[in-house]
Amino acid sequence: MPAPLLPGNQLTLLECGARYFPALIAAIDSAQQEVRLETYIYALDASAEAVTAALIRAAERGCAVRVLVDGFGGREFVDHTAPRLRAAGVDVLIYRQELKAFRIRRHRLRRLHRKLAVIDARVAFVGGINIIDDCDQPDAAPRFDYAVRVEGPLLGPIHESVHRVWWLVSWAGLRRRPQRASALAPAPLPAGKVRAAFVVRDNLRNRREIEAAYLDAIGAARREVVIANAYFLPGRRFRQALIEAAHRGCNVVLVLQGRVEYALLHYATRALYPHLLGGGVRIFEYQRSFLHAKVAVCDGHWATVGSSNIDPFSLMLAREANVVVRDNGFAAELRSSLERAMHDGATELHLADYQRAPWYQRLTNWGAYALVRAMMGIVGVRHAGHGPRN
Template sequence: VRVLVDAWGAKYYLTSALEKEMCDAGVEFLKYRPEVAPWHFRAHRLRRLHRKLCHVDGRLAFVGGINVIDDHNTPGHVPPRADFAVRVEGPVLPAIVQTMQRVWALVQLVQSGTSDVPLFPDLAHGERVGTQTAKFVTRDNLRHRRDIERAYLAAIRTAKHEIIIANSYFFPGIRFRHALMAAAERGVRVTLLLQARVEYVLLHFATRALYGQLLQAGVIIQEYHLSMLHAKVAVVDDHWATVGSSNIDPYSLLMAREANLFVRDRDFNAELKRQLDDMMAEGSRRVVPGDWSLRPRWHKAAIWVAYGVVRLAMGYLGYGGNEWFARGMKRPS
């Protein structure tokens, strides 16, 4: 049993006692980028491991956005996070296993100078199971910087009828926003299911800086309030879908290691769409354009300040730049 966790993402949950218990039981345990030093910040430390992957004997795998934490242990008895993962078998398995083994080997090499796992494992092609067509797509900071974003954009730009995106942390760049607005303006029903609850205050308000232009273009925005939304999924028309770890924000699209499964299959699409429709019907509220423009001044001010801070932070860190923020963009309203 091997477990690799991101040192920053797990620092509040992974106690020394738990780590010792796993190691004593024979679990091989590694931390990705353990050099977390709050008083000596470096921009490259934001390049974290955000993937949520598991494989068992190379026979099956799980891909999604679900963290291994106790969601029931929450104050106020809040329901567990709304999240998704898929079980995977078949020809796409070797790509998943190779990706996991490669990162494990890299971490071992960096931390100990040696690895018992080959950096480029040679795995047999998986046998076909079922009828779905699927592709495993990753994001890293070398050859695959834009792969997940490109897959999204290709689907959005060719959509004919409907797009539903459920994403917990939503702050896309200019190209992504324009693709969504262009789809809505050509008659595609575009729905965003976003977070209503406040988890990260700055991003919560900065996201709302984009509402005005999206609503004006005809994009439907639903805010999920039943529990914390942690989903990173989408469906396009009746045949395209994705489930994975990548949010549509600067962290996921510019910095972190991410992994999504993209599926072309009508039955898979229909099942995921049914679940998203149920979430919207049972636990979300639609943002009404007329009501949005009548928000109190303090709310508009908070949004403007948050947007400005995020813009300054990304400029300071050297990420995004003009790809994320349009020059002369009107004050969020």
């Protein structure tokens, strides 16, 4: 059953860390009772240090501060930042801490990929921005990503989800049941006029909720589908939905990673380009900086912002969290931001370019694609419409 759209919310779109970190730190500095933070990456840099300092200030004021960081994405955090936070009175948990060399096993690939914060049960942040500088790569523009600041009734499911995951990780790590309930409860009072839902992916009740939200929106689209996604390797059902939308006359646009960050996924994604381009889907590769966005807009009234990529790891293994929004104003703002990104930093690709590509480039792409599918088969993951993995 899809997550319900709750009315009465105020959502603020935050583009990149330049807007996200000041808003997050201001909210933490205003906290009086409780701060909750979840992240995949917690780096050692200026942005992370500013967040750390704000968390310590909150703990020193007497706030209950809890920080949950993934054990793989936050490996530096475990050794360097976690001891400082604990010494200041912050409760810190590590999600599936990596104690040995990485191996391709299903439980090792089930990561905490969510990026969430909840302050005093009155304001939350949901999106794709880790605790890391935008400009951590030399000679590159700021990493391109989004988050949303949330006020209103949507705080209810966000707050409950953050508490539930903390409880589960506490129980697994301590082998005893920690206190389940929070001392705070969000007030379901209207703060705006936006309808929105909080959608998660986990390995229990919500295995396909985020993918289903995308597929429903694409299936209902009649004019336009715009998706910006850092790591894009969908199964057959998702690809077919995009092509069917294009055949209905929709302007279907994908804004994808143009720079090589993770070579295997980069070239595996390119193996899908000829099929998508041949089906009428337009593809733009973002070159100005590293694309980390995980957002979409359909028909000018449906939008999503969150942590979930459209690839096997996000859709089938990781814990993810997105906000789904039905609001013309929010969708228009996100669509305008994506339009600027395409104009200023992206290049449109064409089918003829791939038809003329050397044989060894095509072989590299398909070899990478086959390897990713094989990796997913090894860990026993199946993706809808794609056999033993993608």
